[in-house]
Structure formats: C-alpha cells, structure tokens
Amino acid sequence: MRGQDVIRLLGFVFLGVLLSLLYQEWTSNADGHWLPYWFRGILLVCCVFCTIASLHISIMPACRYTPANILILQYLFDCFMSGLGIYFSHKLERQTKMCQKEQEQFLQKLLKKQSSTTYGKDKKFSSMKGSDKFRQQHPLTFHCHYEPYLKQILGGEENVLIEGKPLRFGLTSGTTGQRKMIVTSKSRILLFILKFVPIGQRILRKSILPSFSPLLKTCYVYTHTQPNYPCPGITMGPTTMLNLPDLLYRLQYSTPPAGMRLTNEKQATYVHLLFALRDPDLQAIFTIFAASLYNTFKILEEEWPCLVNDVREGCVSDSINLDHEVKISLEKELHPDPKRANELEAEFKKGFYDITRRIWPRMSSLWGVSSGSMTVYEDILKVKFIGDLPIVSMIYNSTECLLGVLHGGAKRTEYITFPGDVFYEFIPVENCSQEQPDTLLAEEVMSGSYYEVVITNIDGLYRYRMGDVVKVTGFYNNTPLLEYGHRVGDVLDMHGERTPEIIIKAALQEAITKYATFHLVDFTCMESDVLRKCTGGSDEEMSNHYTLIAELDGVDGQIENLDNLEKLALDVDLALCDLSSAYSDCRDRDLLQPLLLILVKPDTFRKFRYLLSSKSNGSTMQVKVPKVLRNDEFIQFFMQRKLEE
Template sequence: MSSPRALPPDCYSNLYYIRNCKMLLLLICVVLGLLVAGGFLLLLKVIRHRTCGRKKSMSGLFWHYVALRIIGWQGFRQRQHLEVDSKNVQRIQEDILLQQLRQNQDTEYGRQFCFREITNLSTFRQCHPLTQSGHYNEYIQRIAQGEENVLISGRPPWLVISSGTLGTCAMVPGTTSTAADSFLQGTALCLSTIFIMYPEVQEMARFHRAFSLHQSDSGIPIVSSTPLPPFATKYLSNLDSLPAAALEITSEPELSYVCLLFALWDKTLRMLEATTTLHLSDTFTYLQNNWLMLTEDLDKGYLNPQLQLPDSMRQQLNFLLRPDPSRACELRTQFEQGFEGIARRVWPELQVILAMDSGYDDLAGDSLREFYCKGVSVYSALYRVAEGLIGVNLWPKKLEQHYVLCPRSVFCEFLPMDHLEEGDQQPPTICMWDVKESGLYELVISNCAGLYRYRTGDVVMVTGFYNQCPVVQVLFRRSQALSVRGERISEERFYQTLKQATQLWAGARLIDYCCAESSIQGPLCSGSDPHYEVFLELRGVRNLSEEQRYKLDQCLQEACPMYKSFRFKGSIGPVRVHLVQPQAFLQLHQYISTSGASQMFRILRRKEEVEFIQRKVIS
C-alpha cells in the first residue's frame, strides 16, 4: 500500500487560521451572550421598577441607569483628587493662584497690576490690594457694554448676579471652567457621597428655579446663578422626576406647580433636591396652599387650565401625564391629616434632602427638619457663592453643616476677626495653611473669573481640619448686621435671640421673619428713637400682647451688652414687632427674585422691600 500523501505546508497554516477564526467566533458569541444575559437581567429590573412610581420609557430608564453610574464614577474620582490635594494644600493653592494670574496676564486688568511680573504669593499680596465689589463696578460695566480682555481673556459667556461684599446686588463674570469645576468638584462629589451613604437613592425630584434670561447691552446673558455645564445638565436631567420640557417655564409659581405635580406622582422618590432650604421650604408652603388642585390634576391626568402655560408646553406635559386616581386619593388622605412630617408620608421611601442650608436659610432648614420633613436628613452639600465653589460637606448625616475648603477651586485668604478694626481697608491676611482651629475669619478669595483678593463678607469659623484642609462652618455675613448706634448685632445672633423669645410665646411657632433698621423706613417708621423693626409670620397664635412683644427686646438686651447699654441710656428705642399675614414671606421672596436680586436676606436694606412687607402687616 502506498503511504498517504502529506499535505502542503500552506494547508496546515490554513487549518490553523480556520481553527483560530472558530475560536475567536466562539469567544465573540460568549461575550455577546453575556451582554444579552446582562441586558435581560437589567430589563427585568427595569420592568420590576416600572410597576411602581412614575412610568418612564425604556430609553429613559436606560439613561437613568447610565447617569447614575457616570456621576458616581466622576464623584469617586473627585474624592480621590481631594484626598491627594488636601495633603498638599500650600503647593496646590500657590499653583492655582499663579495659574489664574497667567491666564489673565494680558488683559487690561492684568497689565494694570503687573500680573506678568508676579511669580510668588508674597509678590501678589504686595502688588494687589484687598478688594470689595465696588472695586470692579467700572470694569463690569465696560464688559457688559461689549469690551473684551478687560478682566478675563475675551469676554465672559455670562455675568452672574452676586449679593456683593456689602449685601447690595453686583455682577461678577462667569466662566465655563468655573461652572465645570463647580459641578465636578462639588455636585458630582456630593452626589457620589450620597449614593455611598444611601445606596438605595436612585429616584429623585429636583425643584428648579424659573430661569429668567436677561442680557447686557452687548448681549451677554445675565443669570442669577452659575448655570450647569451642558454635560452636567444632560446627566442630571436623567435622574430628575421632572420632564426636561418643563425647564422652559419662566414663571416661578407655574414651575413650582409642575415640579410638585410630577414629584407627587412618583411614590418611590428617595431624594429631594433644591438650590437652598429656603426654596424647598417655599415649595412645601406652596404645596400646602395648592394641594387640592394638584391632586385633582393627578386624578384626571392633565394640567389645570388655570395655569398660565403656552399651549405647546401644556400639550407636551399632558402627553406625559396619565390619570392616577389611586395615587390622588392616597395623597388627599395624607394632606387632610395636616402637613407635619408630610414629606415622609407622601414619599415613604424618602431618605435625604439635598439643599444648601447656611446664612439666611437657617430658619428654612430648621422648618424643614422640625415640620415638613421631620425624620428626613437635610444635607447641605456645598458652600458655593456666585463667585465660585468654596467647599464641600463630606458628612451627609451630621446635623451641623461643615465644609472642607476645596484647595483647587479658588485661592483663599483669611482676615482674623479679632484683629479686624473698623475702617481698616487693608488689614493683613493669612493663608489656608495658617488658620487656627476655632478661629473666626472673613473669607477672601481670588478666582479665574477676574476677582482678586475679593472680600466675600462671609464670616466662617474653622472647626477642624481634613488632612491639611480647613473645615469651616459659615456663621454670617458682615454686611448682615443690625446697627443703629454702632452696636452691630449679627444676623446669626439676632436669629438665636428671636428663637429664644419665640419659646416664651405659648403656642407660637416661627415661620419666617425679617428685620430692618428704622432709618430705612423713613416716614413709615413708628417712634422717634432709632430702633429695629421686626416682621414675623407666626403659626399657633393670632396676636401678641405688648408684654409679649417686649420679650424680644429683653432677650436682645441679655444677649448683647452693648445693645443693653444703649437701651439703658435711651439712645435706642425698643424693638417694634409686627405680625404679617400668611404667605407674606413667600410673596416677598418672589418679589425680590423678580427684582433681580440673587439672594434674600433677613436684614432688609432696600426701602422698596421694607415697604412691601409693611403692606402685609396685620397686627
């Protein structure tokens, strides 16, 4: 027999090639099979999710899942960066400052203050004075009129309304890098912290402010807060119970109504988010006054005709709504029982509220914790102002709000309050690595948007350190102090004294308040001696006797020796206490926001605001 013929070498190589192709094809099939199986499991989870709460499209739920993962990942990365940066504070701060100066060294302002010649921190402090908002007015006006390369290279994409150093409205430039840093170093990090501390939090409702666009003479948008970068808006919108179309609503009451309607529809919400606790408190007040109409709309599945909305907007929102009589009935039952602890009764799985709670918002935060949102954590995640991100709160479950200063966001200096003399325009400052625990300081910042050694007016207390980074508590603003004879009673001290007096009024609960120096009112003011005018909204009492009203003055004398001395001499008159009608402060907040102010303050400085609240007095 003849032996079998050997195959040519090329045939062996072809066989190996075919075999490798089969193995590769098998591997691809296995991977695709795993992806399909994973997708099927995700689909099961989605379908199970769709059986409760607000119905979402399949694509909406998919992007919801993607947004959770991306924001969680971004926040985790930022937390890692913060861990590293907080151990090298001096180097990071000096690098940030020099980078800001290099970016703007060829602007008119940079040439004026010789930024190109500044190579270290010491030279910067010698060349550039401490500034307040008035220092930049002329530059901002020129930018608004269209001039470029004034404070920053080119022209800013927007101007942000700020409360200014002295509590009066001012405009500051905004930049896209500031917005991106604020989201990544602030919002994303804190959302990631929430997802770790509250792993079940996935469904959330965001209560938005109406976006009213104004423009300068040259067409630069003027906004009340720094807008989110587009990529952040996309991700956050996928986590929100509110349809994206509703964000085009420009009326504050209509937007509040639509936000509430879609939030109430979803029983499974685990987080509520608002810009400030004041805004969220106002939203709950609005709910308390409009729940009948809201539940009726949920029952019928379309928006009430009384709402002032464009027809196209109404059609889009009505298309997304569905009649839900059982949910409407359930909500009516809860609302009829009263509004104490209403948040947890309406959303049984609610775990956390995300809203800034400092300064003016202290009372609103207390109101949420003690009344509307009893039993739910209120997490003030960010210390952020119009001029930029200052710090982040890494402890969601703590009652007091403490913020780790972000060393890579703005360059910080500190004015020690115990060495700060009235009238001293250029007091010495210290840096982030020189502050002392328990010290009180006025915060000074320099940012990439053209503000340098800018006195924010915020007074903070250093409560500790996170590695080398100071941890601060925001106490009050220096401009927010009552003074008719030079006595200076801070907003925070006045609020604590008012709470003490309220406890002496049997059955009374403080809803809101504001105050003014008598000189602001002019002819409207009662009494000849300079004094404080206090406007209160109370619940539980209809009126106060003169003796009860005088309790506030007595408490103030006990808390402030200098005030007591002036009262004893007769150079300051007693506090005048006025009760205002329900919802008066909600209307005042809306009035101030429509007038272009970026923030509401307890101590009113504008005569128009005092006259507005004066018209609401009932006793």
C-alpha cells in the same frame, strides 16, 4: 410593559447569548472558529457587561414611568459620574493634606495663565512671584474695581479679565446689596459639572443616602430665566439658570423638559408638584434655598385638591393658564392614575405634618441651602411638613465662586474648601470695616473664629471681598472647614455692639418656644434711626432700640391670638441679653432701650420674596431676604402689613 421589565428581559437575552458563546468556546477547537481570537474576547467582555448591567438595572429601585432606553442611559451616566467622583475625591483628599502648597501652586499657575490678559498686564502679574508678592502688590477689591474691564468685555474685546471671552455673565440676586455682573468662564462650568457635582454625589451616597438609586428621580423646583445676550456669544443671567439638553433633564428630574422651561414661578411650581406627586418613589426634592422648599410646601397645602384631581384625570388644570402647546406637551407625559390620587387624597386629609414621608416613603432627605438666614425655614419646615427629614446643602456656592463641599453627614453645615481651585484669604471679622485690612492665609486661621472671605478664582476675580462672613469650625487634614455665618452688612450696630443676624434669630426662637402654638416663619430687623428716617418720626417718639419684624405661623390676622405682644417682645429682649454680652452691656448702660417687636400678616415674607424677585428680574429661588433693612421701600412694605392690636 414597564421599562425595568423590558430591561430584565433584555438581560436574560444577553445571558443566553453569553452562555452560548461560552459553550462554543468550551466545545470548539481553536481552528474551528471563523472569528479572530481578539474579536471573540471583546464580544465575550461586552456580553458579560451587558448581562450584568441589564440584570442590575432590573433589580434597582427605579421610577415606574421611565422607559427602558432612559433607564439604560441613567445607569451609564451614573457609572461615569461615579467614576469621576471617586477620582476627584481621592485628589481632594491629597490636596487637603498639602493645603498651603496647593494654594501656592494654584495661584502661580493662575497668574502665569492670565498674565497676557489686559488685567494681567495692568497689574503686572508676571512680576508677582508667590502669594506674599501678590498680596503686597494687588489690593483687596470690590465689584466696582472690575467695572471698567466689564465694559470692555461688553464692547466685544477678548482677553480682558480671562483668556478669550466669558461663556456667561452671572448676575447676583441683588437682594443683599447692589446687583452685580460676574464673569463666568466655560472652565468654571465644566469644573462644576465634572468635578464638584461628582464629589458632592459621592459624599451624599457615603454619608447621607446609602440607599440612593440613580434610577429614581429628583424633583427640582426650578423656574427658568430667559437669558439676555448683551454681546455676541455671551449670555447673561443668574447662576441658577439652566440650559441643558432635554435628555439630561429626563435623566435627572421628575419634571419633563417642557416644565423645566417654564418662566412663571407659580406655574412652574405647580407643574413640578404635579409630576412629583404622581411618582410614589420620588427620591428627593431639590431647591436652591430652604425658603423655596417652604414656598413649595405652602403651595402644595393650598393647591392639593386641584393637584390630586389632575393626577386622577391625567391632565393639567386649566386654572394654571399654561400655554396651549406646553399644556399638550406635558399631558402627553401624564396618564390617569385614580389609585395614586386616592392614596394622596387620604394622606392630605390627615393633615400636613410629616406629609413628605407619608406620600413619598423612599425620600430620606431634601436638598437646599439651610444655613445662615435660611435656618428659620428649616425649623418651620420640620414643624409643619417634613418631620425629622434632614435638609442637605451639598455645596457652598455663590455667583462669584464655589467655595466648598459638605463635610460629614446630613446634619453638618460645614464645608471643605478646595485648595487647588480657589485661592483663599481671610479677614478677621473685627477688621471688616477697614478698606485694606491685613489678611490671613488658609493655614493661619483659628478654629472657632469668624472671618470675611476673600477669593481669587479662575474667572477674573482677584483678592475679591465677596461679603460672606464664615466661621472656621476646624480643619479637614490641613484645610479649613467653613460654616456660613452672615453677610458683612447684616449686623445691627448702634453703639459698636455688632449684633449679627444669627443672634437675633436665636433670641426670637428662644422666646417663641414659650408659646407652643406659634412658630417663627421669617424675620428681618433694623435700627431705630433707620425706621425713624423712613416713617418721619421724631427723636422724642423713638428712642434708640432694635426694631424686629417677624411673621409667626399660627397668628392668623389678629394679634389677639397672642396673649401679650409686649410680653413676647420683652422675652426676646431678655434672650438677646443672654446671648450677646455686647447687647446686654448697651442695655445696662441705657444706650439701648428695649427692642420693638412688630408682627406682620401671614404670607408677608412670601410676598416680599416675590417683590425682591420682580426687582431683580429673577426668581424667588435665587433671592435672600435681607436681615437688616436699610431700604425705605422695603421698610414701608412691612409697615403696611403689620398686624393691628
């Protein structure tokens, strides 16, 4: 009997008990009861709640494989999280109307709280009254500013950057710069789980998924990272690292706990796909970045015959090379399902366009960061696999700080900042190269302008330049709305033209649309002098120009499939001139020559992401491909994989 059927039966039992109690209350005299009045009232209320809850659970869309006890816990957990979402959403609404007042209050509370720490004493926090004093007396900082204090924490000292000691050292991916170690406190973890996630879920239901059911499962394509222990009581690992009780995995995700602890990425992705495929009512697929979504669907495209056979047989293929105990644990959760396997096989044989909606008809969105450099993956996903399904990024998060929550519907990419939880400052993008530029407060920014974000947070970062450039798209009440633009270093700048990655990507896509059978998978670029130094070319051989490296879907190993590579490069150059007046001016004055376009073999960027993850001891779900190359090893990697004409 399915879990929902058990709960439906339980609901009717509670209904019978409730009616019996009401009948006794109606027909009996007050003196005839042996139970106190207050106890009878509590009993009636409990019966009413249990009856309504049980019958509600029995009619909600639910995963057919979930047992009754887990369904009940899912329902109660969702009621708790929904209550938190309502409370904190209303609180955020009030705070956004008094943005600068909330900013000042947050900063003063933080400085007072941290004034007794080693850092607070060194910087004389107790003398800083108001944001003006704070900005005058405390410099803008980079990660190197905190390294002496981090060494003290690693040495076992407490009350250094924050009160007590951190819960974790979060590690950045290091793929867009040097890998950094960031203090993460217990307060931040609790704030994320109990405030930001409930707010995000509430927005998700109101604006994007009105038919959302808490009893359906989500496939989280996750690869576990084993934590390090640099000192007693503190773990070290990426922010994406989960250490949840098994029960919470079962409440949220389609993959059993044993699959959520796999540390090999290919094994983990296969197992996530297997348990996702067996569930026709899967509600969403979740990854950190859209690039990981693309990688997941590529693996599905390659491995579907094996996956379908595993669904049919109720097993995990030996070709995955799982540990024996893990394999046994996972197979206990599987049952042979020839009917579902036949359905899947029929759909896969039709092709992979819009495959998501065809095999999971209840799915109305996918979740993952699709802004900035990830927009290329959203585009190729829509062309190849997901059709018009939106990719939703609920939260603007980083290892250093959680900056905002999504504003509006699924197609929006702007985020509401949190006035009461982070102190924000903004550097106009034209001043980013300065060491200590003047900053603007949240109320002083201009809609439509680009700024480098500076944060002060609860985890010991003060006036910290995290390196993100954002666009202020407008205001929600009196609070800025931010849209991610690019990293500070991800611009091509040979003569002061400062061409960001978003312009390069737009030019590439505009040119490629002329070739109906080709689609952009991913790209990166470099300045010609960087390529010259890496490859040893002479000045005469290489003029000043941009070098673009691109992977195109539909070009299978031979450039002959493309009519004319030089023509495509010229089209990109012309599009770039149209999109950037600064680049066009450099071209007109012969400061820059036509760009060089290099196409690379299929799967090059997927392999590059594996290379990046191996270097950072992390997972590809955390890494971001740098859009401006300056590393010789990375340049050589791409040059060895370029297509020959």
